[in-house]
Amino acid sequence: MTSTIQLTKSASWIKLPLPLLGLAIASLIWWLWTTPLWHSDPTLADFSPERTFAALVLLFSKGTIIPHILTSLRRVFVGLTVAIAIGVPLGILVGVSRPLEETTSALFQFIRMISPLSWMPVAVMVLGIGDLPVYFLLSIAAVWPLVLNASAGVLAVNQRWLLLSQSLCATRWETLTQIIIPAIIPHLLTGVRLAIGIIWLVLVPAEMLGVSAGLGYYILDTRDRLSYSELVAVILIIGLIGYALDSVLRFAYQQWTHRN
Structure with missing residues (x-):
């Protein structure tokens, strides 16, 4: 028993640095690709890890x-809020109403x-230049996962719970708020x-619609200034923030499922 526990602990210690090992290998490949030891192109030196982290x-x-x-x-917050406000109620309605699900299934699919970026010219023509077309593109991109997951969640609700609510003479609103949601x-x-x-x-290309601020705008700005080390630094920032947002939501999901 003791040896099994020791093996488990040692295995956990072996697994711990693996993500760091992956980052180290990627960094090494990045350095080998940009180092002057292997090429004579001075432009590639601007993409090197040293200059990128200095710019960062x-x-x-x-x-x-x-x-x-x-x-x-x-x-992102505004686009997600609009998508939640539209997608969650719509998904619940589709889940509880079989006729509505059959009516909207083909249309929604x-x-x-359609790629959200396909709506860019339409968004600019209708909403003009500024934040509004960006909000529209982000919302229309995010609404569908919310609709589909909400409707799938309703369909997966245990039927015994619904029968129990009916036996207790619960209203539709009580069934919705106390059981389904x-x-x-x-x-x-x-x-x-x-x-x-x-x-x-979608955010980065959406922020290339004539806005004057944002990470997508700044990437265009660094390209126009030929500041390639800053450009790669901004790409790293985009990846880090996206990873952080996903980690927060993954943590929230784990906390909810473990609590229940």
Whole structure:
């Protein structure tokens, strides 16, 4: 028994640095690709880890990137809020109403398969240039995971619970608020996590619609200034923030499922 516990502990210690090992290997490949030891192109040196991390420190020390990060996070929050306000109620309605599900299934699947970026010209023509078309693109990208996960959660509710609510003469509102919504929260958290991932992918090209701030705008700005080390630094920032957002939602999902 003691040897089994020791083997388990040793295995956990072996697994612990594996993510760091993956990052180290990726960094080594990155350095080998950009080091002057293997090529004579001076442009590739601007993409090197040394210059990238120097630019990263400079961006935060001067505070240059902070307003753009806050602007992008605000757009993500607004887009996600609009998507939740539309997608969750719509998904619940589709889940509880079989005729509505059959009526909207083909339509929703058709619209869902259209790339959100395909709506960019329409969004600019209808809503103009600024934050509104960005909000529209983020919302339409995020709404479908929420609709599908909410409806799937309703369909997965234990039928015994619904029969119990009927036997207790519960109203539809009581059944919805006391049984259905608490039961589908894991599905909703999964939908929000998927929605955040899609929003974060769509955000950068959406912020190239003539706005004057945001991470997507700043990438264009660094490209125009030929500041390639800053460009790669901003790409790293986008990846880190996206990873952090996904980690928070993954943690919330684990906490909810373990509590229940």
